[in-house]
Amino acid sequence: MFARDKVMARFVAVAIGMPLVFTLVALALQLSWRSELPRPIATHWGPAGGPDGFGTWWTILALTAGVGFGLPLLVVATTLPALRRGARGMAYRFMAAFSAGMGAYFATLTTGLLAIQRGLDDAANAPAVHVPVFVAFGVGIGVGFLGWWGQPRQHASRPHATRPDALDLANGERAVWMGRASLSRPVRVLLLSFAAIMVALAVWVWVIGDLATGVIATSGMLFALTAVAMFTQFHARVDETGLAVVSAVGWPRIEIPVADVADVTTSEVNGFGEFGGYGFRWVPGAIGIITRNGNALRVRRRDGRTVVATLDDAETAAALLRAYARRAGAPGTE
Secondary structure (H helix, E strand, O other): OHHHHHHHHHHHHHHHHHHHHHHHHHHHHHHHOHHHOOOOEEEEEOOOOOEEEEEOOHHHHHHHHHHHHHHHHHHHHHHHHHHHOOOEOHHHHHHHHHHHHHHHHHHHHHHHHHHOOOOOOOHHHOOOOHHHHHHHHHHHHHHHHHHHHOOOOOOOEOOOOEOOOOOOOOOOOOOOEEEEEEOOHHHHHHHHHHHHHHHHHHHHHHHHOOHHHHHHHHHHHHHHHHHHHHHOEEEEEEEOOEEEEEEOOOOOEEEEEHHHEEEEEEEEEOHHHHHOOOEEEEEOOEEEEEOOOEEEEEEEEOOOOEEEEOOOOHHHHHHHHHHHHHHOOOOOOO
16 A cells, blocks of 8 residues: 555656646746847747747746646646556656656746847847757756656556456357457547648648649658548457457558457556556567456466557456466466
8 A cells, every 4th residue: 555655646746846836937937037028029930940930928937937837737638547547657757757757847947048148139039049059958958857756666556457358169169259449539520630630731732832842742641641541430349269459551550369368357557657658559578458447358468478468348358268268278367
């Protein structure tokens, strides 16, 4: 119990406490410099190094507060519930360190952008941003490492793992289970909307732009369409040959022969907490097809690697795969 409380306490301290301190200090400094800043301030720098975008001073404060408070809350909201249920692993430790590092980076960067404008009459005379950017990058990396090492080691574990009873298949009897793993409808609509915008942008650029810009826009469009097609929906099948999970366009594809199955379980999955996101994911020792939070099929191969898929009716898929693995004499499936 003490170890669990220590993990969660350190997670909260790193994921919220560290970026909160940097954000509050940054806001205090930025507010104290208000009278020393030009009106308007520079808010964007072009490729040549000089300012090319301007705005009011409070936009930087709003940006600092939005990212500094919003990102840690997002990280905690998506990972802490799984930690409280008993989940453990490197991904949770990384997410806290990521929150700390990004919070420190952004607070340092926005403060640096104002610092180089103090005392100027005209923001157009502001120097290049190379120094603030490099300083912020160094601070972010350093704080991220401190956040990582400030947390206890976590051995990967999953809450409420269940080993369903194998289906009772008679000798020679065959059964097939088919299911799918799909992103939720709101996420699918969002991705399709993004893809549509990319298509419209590519067409618009070809009409009014030059060849190079058109090629870049078309490449972005093709990448967006490919990503949506590859990671929006997966089809799964369990039969006497084993488990196959394949994207709607045919790749990525995961196949686990029944003779390679060492163990089959189901348990809850948190996409951000365990895999750092959704879609086709990889973390050390595991591959995930993660389309949502919730119950998932977990198959451990004989070499120790694990495949995790958030399938509809994962319990039935696990029971059938255990039956075929037991028939094949796989250890751990009796």
